[in-house]
Amino acid sequence: MLFEETWDYSGTEGKKVLVPRDATFAGTALAPVFPLVRAKLKEMLRPKLTFYPRFLTDKSIDIHFFGGIGAEVAGTVYLAIGAMLIAVPLGIVAAIYFQEYANDGAVMSFLRSCVNTLAGVPSIVFGLFGLAFFINTVHVSSGKSVLAGSLTLALLVLPTVIRASEEAIAAVPRAYKEGALALGASQWHTILTVILPAALPGILTGVVISMGRAAGETAPIIFTAAVSVGPVVKLSDVLSQPTPALSWNLYNISTEHEAVDEIRHVQFGMAATLVLIVLALNLLAILIRARVAKRLKG
Amino acid sequence: MLARDGEKKPVTCRTHVEARNFSVFYGAHEAVRRVNLAIPAGQVTAIIGPSGCGKSTFLRAVNRMNDLIPGCRTAGELIFDGQDVYGGSVDTAVLRRRIGMVFQKPNPFPKSIYDNVAYGPRLHGNVRKAELDQIVEASLKDAALWDEVKDRLGRNALGLSGGQAQRLCLARALAVRPEMLLMDEPTSALDPKATARIEELIVQLRGRYTIAIVTHNMQQAARVSDMTAFFFEGVLVEFDETQNLFTRPREKQTEDYITGRFG
Numbered sequence: 001m002l003f004e005e006t007w008d009y010s011g012t013e014g015k016k017v018l019v020p021r022d023a024t025f026a027g028t029a030l031a032p033v034f035p036l037v038r039a040k041l042k043e044m045l046r047p048k049l050t051f052y053p054r055f056l057t058d059k060s061i062d063i064h065f066f067g068g069i070g071a072e073v074a075g076t077v078y079l080a081i082g083a084m085l086i087a088v089p090l091g092i093v094a095a096i097y098f099q100e101y102a103n104d105g106a107v108m109s110f111l112r113s114c115v116n117t118l119a120g121v122p123s124i125v126f127g128l129f130g131l132a133f134f135i136n137t138v139h140v141s142s143g144k145s146v147l148a149g150s151l152t153l154a155l156l157v158l159p160t161v162i163r164a165s166e167e168a169i170a171a172v173p174r175a176y177k178e179g180a181l182a183l184g185a186s187q188w189h190t191i192l193t194v195i196l197p198a199a200l201p202g203i204l205t206g207v208v209i210s211m212g213r214a215a216g217e218t219a220p221i222i223f224t225a226a227v228s229v230g231p232v233v234k235l236s237d238v239l240s241q242p243t244p245a246l247s248w249n250l251y252n253i254s255t256e257h258e259a260v261d262e263i264r265h266v267q268f269g270m271a272a273t274l275v276l277i278v279l280a281l282n283l284l285a286i287l288i289r290a291r292v293a294k295r296l297k298g
Numbered sequence: 299m300l301a302r303d304g305e306k307k308p309v310t311c312r313t314h315v316e317a318r319n320f321s322v323f324y325g326a327h328e329a330v331r332r333v334n335l336a337i338p339a340g341q342v343t344a345i346i347g348p349s350g351c352g353k354s355t356f357l358r359a360v361n362r363m364n365d366l367i368p369g370c371r372t373a374g375e376l377i378f379d380g381q382d383v384y385g386g387s388v389d390t391a392v393l394r395r396r397i398g399m400v401f402q403k404p405n406p407f408p409k410s411i412y413d414n415v416a417y418g419p420r421l422h423g424n425v426r427k428a429e430l431d432q433i434v435e436a437s438l439k440d441a442a443l444w445d446e447v448k449d450r451l452g453r454n455a456l457g458l459s460g461g462q463a464q465r466l467c468l469a470r471a472l473a474v475r476p477e478m479l480l481m482d483e484p485t486s487a488l489d490p491k492a493t494a495r496i497e498e499l500i501v502q503l504r505g506r507y508t509i510a511i512v513t514h515n516m517q518q519a520a521r522v523s524d525m526t527a528f529f530f531e532g533v534l535v536e537f538d539e540t541q542n543l544f545t546r547p548r549e550k551q552t553e554d555y556i557t558g559r560f561g
Binding site: 103173175176177178179180181182183184185186189193194197198 | 361363366392393395399406407408409422471474
């Protein structure tokens with residue numbers, strides 16, 4: 001904007017020459033603009049605090065200077081909910097098995113250390129595993145898709161869900177279980193009608209925290225679900241279509257986009273949205289926990 | 299003391315539970331040793347003895363609650379209504395429906411008062427709402443709790459006082475319409491007033507149910523029971539009519555215990 005780009009071919013090689021525009025426009029009505037812009041350029045490009053709700057739903061376009069982050073928000077919601085739909089039933093069943101049915105044999109302690117190890121695996125490894133297993137081996141989709149990303153994220157949060165559920169189940173007073181069994185309830189019926197309802201708030205806390213984690217994770221979806229730009233994925237397409245998502249696209253438009261410096265407002269907006277989503281989920285978890293504490297006091 | 303010597307049934311009535319050389323082991327430790335004991339139907343049998351004497355273990359063996367403890371096994375026979383409780387064909391769920399239990403600490407479920415009492419009947423097939431209401435009311439009346447909670451059946455049972463919660467647990471056990479009630483120190487967590495109410499209830503329920511009550515309170519055993527068994531270190535030392543056991547104990551150990559020389 002401040003310089004005009006021209007090429008000087010007087011030598012053997014072409015040389016780029018930047019001609020200041022204020023010289024070109026000297027004497028015209030526009031002349032005072034250029035020193036002003038030069039002095040305040042940084043400030044002008046710095047985003048101002050404003051709230052524009054449609055930013056969250058407007059479609060996102062490649063240049064990102066205009067438009068919103070609708071596709072990214074939708075993608076993050078799909079991926080987080082999808083991951084939970086897979087990880088929660090699996091995690092609760094595993095926790096019930098560990099707590100109520102498993103004996104303390106060698107196989108069980110091996111399985112337990114597997115779960116703990118899974119919790120310590122770097123997330124990029126999950127991403128590569130998801131690509132290698134879900135996409136290239138099992139072919140859940142022909143390429144990146146919301147489904148493949150959700151499956152990968154589900155694996156990532158599974159240990160957290162299992163541990164939270166196990167702790168919640170273990171915290172249910174033994175007396176409840178004895179009371180139900182003494183009335184002639186079967187073990188499975190006791191679990192369904194007494195233990196799970198009593199453990200539910202604790203399980204939910206773990207689920208909500210895991211959901212925040214799934215929403216924020218970047219590495220697992222790079223190879224399995226995320227694309228830098230795309231339309232809002234329709235619900236009917238989640239099994240086959242990839243999607244932009246807040247976490248990965250925030251990285252993308254902050255580092256690899258052609259106009260990194262010019263789209264600060266979108267970067268800030270996207271970061272704020274992601275932080276707020278995760279914060280809201282964690283607040284929800286705290287609220288659930290507070291309610292349980294109150295209820296247990298009687 | 300409840301004066302009811304005149305109304306006592308003869309000792310020759312039907313035996314409801316009979317232990318024959320019955321032992322319970324926790325791993326290698328023999329917690330109950332070769333006990334022979336006949337609990338008469340329709341009467342209140344108290345089981346007393348110092349802590350760790352195996353009295354609770356014996357009681358919990360009757361409805362097989364000890365099955366929950368890893369490494370617990372039994373030897374000998376324990377006959378309930380003509381059938382060995384530890385026989386191969388016994389369905390523990392059916393057994394526990396016929397033998398209700400009230401625990402040391404009141405353990406209402408974190409559900410509404412109504413749902414607590416209805417839990418047992420709902421287990422056993424589809425009961426119509428009207429019928430369920432009736433069972434809940436009758437059970438709460440039997441447990442002398444109806445008047446206190448009839449206006450708040452939908453409230454969470456965790457809001458009840460200790461004594462109310464224990465009577466709710468009793469109502470919950472009665473709602474299944476068992477033949478026998480096992481009570482494992484049912485008043486040890488309650489204040490004297492709540493204890494007295496539970497004791498009144500035991501006396502009222504006598505005759506309709508066979509009741510076995512474990513207690514470390516000898517006055518309680520004397521007040522509510524027809525028969526008393528004294529356990530010491532896993533061995534049944536003496537079993538007799540309550541009055542005889544407390545006034546003319548045959549064994550030296552029993553006498554030492556009831557006169558407070560140990561335990």
